Amino acid sequence: MQFFKLFTKVVRPAALLLSSGIAFAQSPDxxxxxxxxxxxxxxxxxxxxxxxxxxxxxxxAQELFASGKTLFQQGKKEQARREFDQAIDLLLAATEKAxxxxxxxxxxxxxxxxxxxxxxxxxxxxxxxxxxxxxxxDEIREISLPVDPRLKTKVTxxxxxxxxxxxxxxxxxxxxxxxxxxxxxxxxxxIYGFKRAGRYKxxxxxxxxxxxxxxxxxxxxxxxxxFSPRAVSYMAAAGMWQFITFRGQExxxxxxQWHDDRLDPEKATRAxxxxxxxxxxxxxxxxxxxxxxxxxxxxxxxxxRRTGYADYWQLRSRNALPRETANYVPIILAMTIIAxxxxxxxxxxxxxxxxxxxxxxxxxxxxxxQLIADAxxxxxxxxxxxxxxxxxxVIPAGLEVKVPLGTATGVGGWLSxxxxxxxxxxxxHKLQAGETLESVSRTYRSSTSLIGQANxxxxxxxxxxxxxxxxxxxxxxxxxxxRFYWARGKRVPAxxxxxxxxNAKPALAKGKGPVKAVAPAxxxxxxxxxxxxxALDTRRR
Numbered sequence: 001m002q003f004f005k006l007f008t009k010v011v012r013p014a015a016l017l018l019s020s021g022i023a024f025a026q027s028p029d030x031x032x033x034x035x036x037x038x039x040x041x042x043x044x045x046x047x048x049x050x051x052x053x054x055x056x057x058x059x060x061a062q063e064l065f066a067s068g069k070t071l072f073q074q075g076k077k078e079q080a081r082r083e084f085d086q087a088i089d090l091l092l093a094a095t096e097k098a099x100x101x102x103x104x105x106x107x108x109x110x111x112x113x114x115x116x117x118x119x120x121x122x123x124x125x126x127x128x129x130x131x132x133x134x135x136x137x138d139e140i141r142e143i144s145l146p147v148d149p150r151l152k153t154k155v156t157x158x159x160x161x162x163x164x165x166x167x168x169x170x171x172x173x174x175x176x177x178x179x180x181x182x183x184x185x186x187x188x189x190x191i192y193g194f195k196r197a198g199r200y201k202x203x204x205x206x207x208x209x210x211x212x213x214x215x216x217x218x219x220x221x222x223x224x225x226x227f228s229p230r231a232v233s234y235m236a237a238a239g240m241w242q243f244i245t246f247r248g249q250e251x252x253x254x255x256x257q258w259h260d261d262r263l264d265p266e267k268a269t270r271a272x273x274x275x276x277x278x279x280x281x282x283x284x285x286x287x288x289x290x291x292x293x294x295x296x297x298x299x300x301x302x303x304x305r306r307t308g309y310a311d312y313w314q315l316r317s318r319n320a321l322p323r324e325t326a327n328y329v330p331i332i333l334a335m336t337i338i339a340x341x342x343x344x345x346x347x348x349x350x351x352x353x354x355x356x357x358x359x360x361x362x363x364x365x366x367x368x369x370q371l372i373a374d375a376x377x378x379x380x381x382x383x384x385x386x387x388x389x390x391x392x393x394v395i396p397a398g399l400e401v402k403v404p405l406g407t408a409t410g411v412g413g414w415l416s417x418x419x420x421x422x423x424x425x426x427x428x429h430k431l432q433a434g435e436t437l438e439s440v441s442r443t444y445r446s447s448t449s450l451i452g453q454a455n456x457x458x459x460x461x462x463x464x465x466x467x468x469x470x471x472x473x474x475x476x477x478x479x480x481x482x483r484f485y486w487a488r489g490k491r492v493p494a495x496x497x498x499x500x501x502x503n504a505k506p507a508l509a510k511g512k513g514p515v516k517a518v519a520p521a522x523x524x525x526x527x528x529x530x531x532x533x534x535a536l537d538t539r540r541r
């Protein structure tokens with residue numbers, strides 16, 4: 001389902017237009033009065049007349065709401081949710097062909113507004129969050145292991161046969177981590193990263209070559225993230241190359257509430273290669289450059305000035321670097337040495353992941369990843385995996401989305417069939433054997449009339465197997481959730497408000513006020529308000 005907290009700023013203050021353009025209120029406090037008394041009958045001011053809730057459908061919905069309220073107060077939240085669902089379902093079904101559709105839609109909106117407050121307490125419908133993985137360095141950064149004397153002889157012979165653009169050093173620090181990565185525990189970490197490396201190695205190797213830096217720097221990503229684009233460290237560094245915010249911005253990695261370029265494997269790899277090249281230019285040594293990547297160039301400069309040694313190993317022996325940084329370079333060198341001759345260490349028969357091959361599609365309106373999945377006939381999970389940069393399954397207008405190679409053809413054409421302001425919510429559906437417009441409408445909680453309107457008057461008789469239809473989606477039930485965000489140094493609640501997807505006209509922008517409103521129904525004239533979204537939930541339950 002898709003849920004929104006809508007904030008409005010009145011552009012023409014004479015009236016606040018609500019719902020389908022039929023019901024008006026002279027001031028926003030009418031909304032507060034409607035929502036504020038759960039026992040009051042629902043009345044709607046139209047400026048000239050008053051509509052009262054006497055229809056049997058109204059009464060039944062009111063009974064279901066009252067029952068849900070009682071169950072909620074008894075602590076039976078799941079049962080309360082079912083009663084609320086039925087009340088919403090009753091009015092959704094009744095509005096389809098009812099002659100008094102405007103009244104029913106207004107009743108539906110009022111009911112949503114009242115359920116809204118209960119949803120806050122039930123914690124329903126939280127905004128879907130990107131799932132992040134722990135950075136491997138968080139586990140191994142302070143490990144200290146003894147050196148196996150037998151291992152030293154084997155590694156020394158191995159190094160004689162290895163060629164490397166990155167200087168490889170063998171000492172007790174490096175040997176201790178080779179020992180760790182060949183132990184049962186460390187081996188799991190190493191193998192996990194080596195397998196995942198198959199997805200990105202061609203892309204990373206190409207970029208490292210283009211930027212003129214050693215190919216062995218790929219193992220920095222292995223140490224930092226295990227090649228996971230959504231790895232996050234305890235210091236809030238993010239992505240495959242673990243950029244903190246300001247450093248990422250320095251190298252062109254943009255962030256917003258909707259996307260984070262640090263999570264984009266290709267953009268982050270380019271930024272990391274350029275950053276490492278700059279560090280090498282500044283410090284004149286790759287080991288110092290690696291140390292600076294971890295703790296920052298100022299930290300390394302300070303250590304050099306304090307000790308008088310521009311040598312990583314001298315700084316390490318004098319405890320002039322943070323402990324994590326003291327282990328950072330040995331970890332990367334140990335991984336590099338093992339990867340150079342995996343057979344010696346018993347990891348030469350791994351089945352690595354297939355390379356990720358994609359092509360880009362530009363979007364000119366805020367678009368849901370689900371719609372891209374529909375247009376490319378690709379599972380949503382695959383589209384999400386290819387696009388870790390999008391935090392809430394929403395592609396902001398003007399950005400590109402990656403799709404599997406060979407699936408981009410025609411995507412623009414399919415997207416053009418969906419109105420630009422509906423691409424967060426509406427769907428594309430290919431009719432399968434036995435499916436009808438009626439069955440599709442039930443699946444998406446839409447209606448055959450809305451589907452017909454969205455498809456140039458398509459009728460049930462005209463629909464054929466294999467035909468792709470545009471589906472105006474209506475969420476099952478509006479839900480809300482209270483979360484917190486930081487604003488001007490203060491922790492304040494951010495509330496997400498539900499609205500019917502068939503009516504929503506969202507814009508990706510930060511909301512500023514608590515006034516609730518419902519956008520116009522399909523075909524209604526635009527309201528005199530600017531609607532802003534501060535949160536989305538694109539999950540279907």
